[in-house]
Amino acid sequence: MPRRTVTMLASTLVLIALLCVGALTKVPYAEMSPGPTVNTLSSPGGKPVLQISGHKTYPTSGHLNMVTVRVTQADYRMNIVEAVYGWLAHDDVVVPHDTLYPNGQTEQQSSQENAEEFSQSQESAKVAALKELHIPVVSHVNVASVLKNSPAEGKLHAGDLIEAVDGTKVTRPDQVAGLVTRHKPGQDVVFTVVPAKTAAAAKKAGKEPSGSRKVTVKTALSHDSGKSRAIVGIAAGTDHTFPFDIDIKLADVGGPSAGMMFSLGLIDELTPGSLTGGKFVAGTGTIDDKGTVGPIGGIAMKMIGARDAGARYFLAPSDNCKEAAADTPKGLTLVRVKNLSDAKASVDKIRTGDTAGLPSCSAG
Incomplete structure (x- = not known):
């Protein structure tokens, strides 16, 4: 057998062996x-993704796209070959x-x-949208969770509304811990609460909750890492009563x-006219x-997904601006937003074609 053939065969066998080793060797990525x-x-x-009943809605057009990132599962372990391929691929990121x-x-x-x-982001999205439209939303302090x-x-339950602690009315979640820690360990705290089931029924009916008990x-x-203090073992949160029904339905999506x-x-569905004017806007935040x-x-991945879907404008949180501006896909205009009012104003400009004044992101 000619030496050149032997060399090529040996090289091929070595390459196959390396690929096999790479395929079997798992890496923490x-x-x-x-x-x-x-x-x-x-x-x-x-x-519909957005389902509204009990309030007038208006026809919409165009796109207001949310974007996602696909990730390998927690129990999946990449091999060396997959990791190298991911590092070389522009549309993938290995971390x-x-x-x-x-x-x-x-x-x-x-x-x-x-x-x-995702559930919390839906709740906050509703509250923020209605406040932007000056539609009243009633907020309540609630028991977000109970430590085992x-x-x-067994005394307080997730979803209970907290009206008062030791007779002092509470309107913010942080007030609850402050009132509890006034006590010494072993002392009693009296909570005035509306039970979770009663509160849920009132919320569903669009009524103010009643029927409190002590x-x-x-x-x-x-016994945590913080300063020693009196506790009861709950986390306080915020719940809201909306003036009409809003439901957000989207399968296989998580995160905020x-x-x-x-x-x-x-906002688009609750106001006359089309917010986008038929334009394709995507964003995240x-x-x-x-x-x-x-x-x-994962903003880089989200921008690629948006561009590939047809978006021409991408709304990016101001805190992600530097990263986003450093690798913006060709054909996508990046728009900086700090709050919902910013985002709405920018979409208004996109609709009218007044895009010269859009707030931009800088890579510097």
Whole structure:
């Protein structure tokens, strides 16, 4: 056999061996890639993403697309070949596994966390949209969660509305902890609450909750890393009563990053005329009850997904601007937003064609 043939055969065998080793060798990395993008004004599978009843709505046109990132699952371990391919591919990003799943987080835990964040983002999107339109929303302090084996377990329940603590009316979640920690461990705290089931029924009927009762809970000494203090073992949050029914339906999506686009979609449906004027706008960003737009992860992947879907304008949180401007896909105009009012004003300019004044992002 000629020497050249032997050399080529040996090289081929070595390459095959290296590929086999690479395919079998697992590395602590995960992959992110552009995920699906959905028009919040659309009806996937015949069901509207935004469902409003009890209030007049108006026809819409164009696109207000939320965007997603596709990631490898928590229990999946990439091999060297996949990692190298991901590093070389422009539309994929390979990151340390712990970046996506910190502290050994399982797939189930990640899915639960994403579902909770998505639910909270929907609530905040509704509140922010209605406040932007000057439609009153009633807020209540509630029991967001109850710590297992804590003094409050079995006495207070997630969803209970907290009207007062020791007779002092509360209007903000942070007031609850302050009133509890006035006590010494072992002392009683009296909560005035509307039970969760009663509160849920009133919310569904669009009525103010009533039927409060007093619940006494004995405080205990804290055992966390903070300063020693009296606790009862609850986390306080905020619940809202809306003047009409708003439901957001979108399957197989989690996390908080679609909040801003849900708010814009609601504003479009609740106001006359088309907010976009038929233009294709996409964007991302968390939103809180006050309409503040917050940063998200994977913005590079989300911009690629938006551009590939047909978007020409992309609304990006100001805190993501530097990263986004450094790698903006060709054909996509990046627009900086700090809050919902900014976002709405920018979409107004896009509709009218007055795009020269759009706030931009800088890579510097």
